[in-house]
Amino acid sequence: MVKSPLQYAIETINLSREFTTEDGVFKALDNVNLKVRSGIIFGLLGPNGAGKTTLIRILSTLLLPTSGEAYVGGYNVVKEANKVRGIINLVSGGERPGYGILTTEENLMYYAQIYGFSRGEAKKRIEEVNELIGLDEFLHKRLNTLSTGMIQKYALARGLLNKPRILFLDEPTLGLDVENARVIRRLVRRLVDEGIIKTILLTSHYMAEVEELCDYIAIINKGRIIAGGTVEELKNMISKEVIYNIDVKAIDTPKLEFLKSIDSVIGYTVRMSNVSGEARIRIVMSYEDISRILDTLERNRIKILRIHQDRISLEDVFLKLVGRGITDE
Amino acid sequence: MNRIARILRPAFARAYVRIFGGFREKSWLFWEVILPTIFMSSIIFAYENLDAPKIFIGFVVLGTIMMNFWYNVLWGMGSVLYWEKETGNLEVYILTGSPLPSLLLGMALGGMFNTSIRSLAMILIGIFVFNAEFTPAYLPYALIIFFLTLFALYSMGMAFASLHLIYGRKGIRLNEVMGEPISFLSGQYYPINIFPTFIQSIASLMPITIGLDGVRRALILGVGFESLWLHMTLLVVMVFILFPLGIYIMSKIVEKGRKDGRLILRWI
Numbered sequence: 263m264v265k266s267p268l269q270y271a272i273e274t275i276n277l278s279r280e281f282t283t284e285d286g287v288f289k290a291l292d293n294v295n296l297k298v299r300s301g302i303i304f305g306l307l308g309p310n311g312a313g314k315t316t317l318i319r320i321l322s323t324l325l326l327p328t329s330g331e332a333y334v335g336g337y338n339v340v341k342e343a344n345k346v347r348g349i350i351n352l353v354s355g356g357e358r359p360g361y362g363i364l365t366t367e368e369n370l371m372y373y374a375q376i377y378g379f380s381r382g383e384a385k386k387r388i389e390e391v392n393e394l395i396g397l398d399e400f401l402h403k404r405l406n407t408l409s410t411g412m413i414q415k416y417a418l419a420r421g422l423l424n425k426p427r428i429l430f431l432d433e434p435t436l437g438l439d440v441e442n443a444r445v446i447r448r449l450v451r452r453l454v455d456e457g458i459i460k461t462i463l464l465t466s467h468y469m470a471e472v473e474e475l476c477d478y479i480a481i482i483n484k485g486r487i488i489a490g491g492t493v494e495e496l497k498n499m500i501s502k503e504v505i506y507n508i509d510v511k512a513i514d515t516p517k518l519e520f521l522k523s524i525d526s527v528i529g530y531t532v533r534m535s536n537v538s539g540e541a542r543i544r545i546v547m548s549y550e551d552i553s554r555i556l557d558t559l560e561r562n563r564i565k566i567l568r569i570h571q572d573r574i575s576l577e578d579v580f581l582k583l584v585g586r587g588i589t590d591e
Numbered sequence: 592m593n594r595i596a597r598i599l600r601p602a603f604a605r606a607y608v609r610i611f612g613g614f615r616e617k618s619w620l621f622w623e624v625i626l627p628t629i630f631m632s633s634i635i636f637a638y639e640n641l642d643a644p645k646i647f648i649g650f651v652v653l654g655t656i657m658m659n660f661w662y663n664v665l666w667g668m669g670s671v672l673y674w675e676k677e678t679g680n681l682e683v684y685i686l687t688g689s690p691l692p693s694l695l696l697g698m699a700l701g702g703m704f705n706t707s708i709r710s711l712a713m714i715l716i717g718i719f720v721f722n723a724e725f726t727p728a729y730l731p732y733a734l735i736i737f738f739l740t741l742f743a744l745y746s747m748g749m750a751f752a753s754l755h756l757i758y759g760r761k762g763i764r765l766n767e768v769m770g771e772p773i774s775f776l777s778g779q780y781y782p783i784n785i786f787p788t789f790i791q792s793i794a795s796l797m798p799i800t801i802g803l804d805g806v807r808r809a810l811i812l813g814v815g816f817e818s819l820w821l822h823m824t825l826l827v828v829m830v831f832i833l834f835p836l837g838i839y840i841m842s843k844i845v846e847k848g849r850k851d852g853r854l855i856l857r858w859i
Contacts, residue, residue: 281852319852324682326849347688359679363612375604376687378597424687 269336271428271461272298272321277330279316279485290316292485293330298463298478303454305476306465307580313485314465315354318430321463322352335428350428353421355436358413362406366397366416369405370423377424391419394458395449411442418449422458429453431464435471443468447475469576479576483584497574500582503528504550505572508543511565518543520562526551531577531587540567544587546578601689602697609667609701624709628716631655634780635721647781649725649811652717654779656710657803660703660741661773664748665766667702668695673755673762682854691841695752699745726813733809736819739826740802746830747798749837753844756853777803798829 279291291313298304306314319325321334323343331338337345360369367388374384392401397419400412408416414434421429434450435443453459466472472479473493480490489496515532526547533542545555552569559566581587613619631651638647672695675681684694717723751769755762776793777783777800783791794800805822808814848854 322686324685324849324854325852344688347686350686352683352686354679357679359683361608361612361680363615364608368607368611372604372608373683373687376601376684376689378600378689380596380600420683 270297270333271300271335272296272304272463273333274317274321275331277317277320277332278328279313279320279325280328289485291320291327294482294485294487296480296487298461300461301454302477303450303462303464303475305472305479306463306482307467307469307472307479307576308465308482309467309584312467312482314467314482315432316485317482318352318432318463318465322350322430323347324352348424349426350430351421351424351426352430352432353417353434355414355417355431355433355438358405358417359420360405360416363404365402365404366408366412366419367401369416370419373420374423379423387423388419391422394422395419410437411439411445414438414442414446415449418446422453427460429459429462431462433466434464435466435468443471447471451475469580473576481580481583488583489579493576496576496579500546500574500579502548503574503578503582504547504552505574505578506545506547506552506555507568507570507572508545508555508559508566509568510541510543510559511567512539512541513564517562517564520558521545521555524551524555524558527555529581529585529587531581544572544577544581546581598690598693598696601684601687601693602700605694605697606700606704609698610704613701613705619705623705624712627655627659627709628713631713632716632721635717639721645722645724646811648717648721648723650782650807651780652713652721652723653807653810654777654781654803656713657737657740657799657806658774658777658779659706659710659713661744661777661799662770663702663706664699664744665751665769667706668698668745668748668752669755669762669766671698671702672752673759676756676854685845685854691845692749692838695749695841696745699748703741725810727810729809729813729815729819732816732819732823733806736802736805736809736822736826739823739830740798740806743798743802743826743829743833746833746837750833750840753841756844756848759853773797773799776800779803782807795825798826798833801825801829 274294274296277291277294278289281288281290294313294317306317308314316325320327320332321339323339323346326340333339334346335349339346361372364372370388370391371381371384374387375381379387392398395415395418397415400408400416405413405416418434431450435446438446450462450464454462464472464476476493478490478492479496480487481496482488489499512534518530518532521527521530526549528546528548530543530545533544535541556566556569577587634651635648638651672681675684675694685691718725751765754765758765776790777797778794783794783800783804786794801822805819808818845854
């Protein structure tokens with residue numbers, strides 16, 4: 263048996279994955295080293311295309327790495343794939359595996375039987391999962407009639423059927439409205455707090471989600487882990503920086519390129535509001551230099567509406583490390 | 592849990608989806624049972640108008656039924672496996688650690704059930720509408736040959752289905768290549784002895800040809816074991832070769848899929 267020497271719930275050693283495309287070789291993961299303790303929710307934060315899903319696919323044995331090693335529950339994901347599969351499950355947001363023509367209960371019955379449960383055992387397990395997640399409202403409805411929020415609860419229920427020790431959640435609230443996302447987050451937190459799942463590895467590009475849920479966070483960009491720590495530890499990385507929110511009349515984001523030429527500016531993000539017709543520029547500065555920034559904005563005929571200094575968020579950490587916002591393409 | 596339960600439970604679960612899911616859309620009876628009998632009927636009408644010997648009606652009925660099962664292998668296993676991948680069901684299945692041949696067995700069993708209903712409709716139409724004549728005395732031999740043929744066909748199906756994982760949508764072309772020419776060579780509507788010996792030899796490499804010939808001999812010509820033992824032996828040999836070969840090809844292709852990333856790649 264190939265056991266991970268340090269017995270982390272998840273461990274990767276110089277893990278890399280390349281894909282060959284028409285444009286050449288694309289490195290999706292580049293020497294990723296992770297150590298995930300048992301009993302926590304571990305967040306993997308990164309923009310689209312950062313390598314989060316590739317990493318989760320390797321850890322869940324669906325994809326082989328090009329080089330390096332990965333262990334889940336102490337088992338090697340390449341050489342002991344079936345042992346890994348016995349202790350994990352994976353739930354991906356925005357996907358709806360199952361059969362639309364069958365009801366939620368029938369779909370769960372299908373997956374339980376695939377795990378080898380008899381019909382009687384499967385029924386009992388579905389009742390347990392139902393009690394935990396709360397599926398009564400749509401247990402007897404066909405999958406193709408469920409709302410996105412219901413689908414995600416169903417997917418989470420499916421992910422718990424085999425009582426996994428380690429659960430991978432790939433963007434679990436993707437496409438959900440605020441209320442449904444909150445419900446899912448609450449459920450995820452409960453799973454670990456009540457010891458139902460030992461360890462959760464969650465990927466997300468929602469800062470608030472990761473900040474709220476995760477005990478430890480790794481930031482991934484272009485296939486590399488660029489920082490790791492608790493929320494506080496990550497925020498401490500920019501404890502000396504100054505952050506301002508500046509509300510202005512709607513503008514074209516490219517027009518703000520001039521901000522990059524100011525020495526003190528580490529980075530900025532722009533959020534447009536379709537309702538108010540305003541934009542919020544969030545600027546991270548290496549030292550207090552707001553008067554110069556305001557002057558520059560005015561000189562470029564940008565109408566400033568409000569300004570206030572803000573506290574550090576994870577988004578600012580990301581901005582400092584990557585030089586752009588997590589949702590900026 | 593024993594090994595057999597680990598193989599059969601997923602298979603029955605998948606067959607349930609196919610059978611009970613399918614029954615929820617009653618229109619399938621029209622598409623999959625009524626419509627296919629129309630084409631079979633047109634061939635029979637053509638033979639009747641040409642004053643062909645009466646046994647040709649039975650030839651057409653049995654030929655169409657056996658080809659139904661072959662098409663079920665091509666479309667019910669290969670193409671469905673491709674769609675399982677596209678919908679994300681395949682990766683969830685792989686995560687369970689259950690053997691992939693169980694999934695295919697489930698698809699095959701489900702498809703077999705539907706195909707059997709269609710075949711039953713065809714036999715009934717053949718007997719009661721066109722007065723097809725069959726000899727029931729050698730039905731047990733016909734059934735042995737039929738089930739051996741199915742086993743061989745579904746073993747081939749495993750290999751074809753896994754090719755769909757590699758070729759994606761192009762796999763549908765593979766179905767077409769493996770559909771019509773095999774229907775032509777195996778003698779769906781006629782005995783293959785109308786072909787030159789060389790072509791007959793090539794056609795005989797396919798289990799469907801051997802099976803179809805054997806079933807026709809038993810049920811139409813009324814011959815027994817003394818004439819059918821060779822068919823049975825050939826089919827047993829084919830099963831012994833094709834079944835392990837199917838499993839081997841499937842495991843290699845799944846491993847290649849994990850390596851290339853094709854198991855998780857959609858819309859290819």
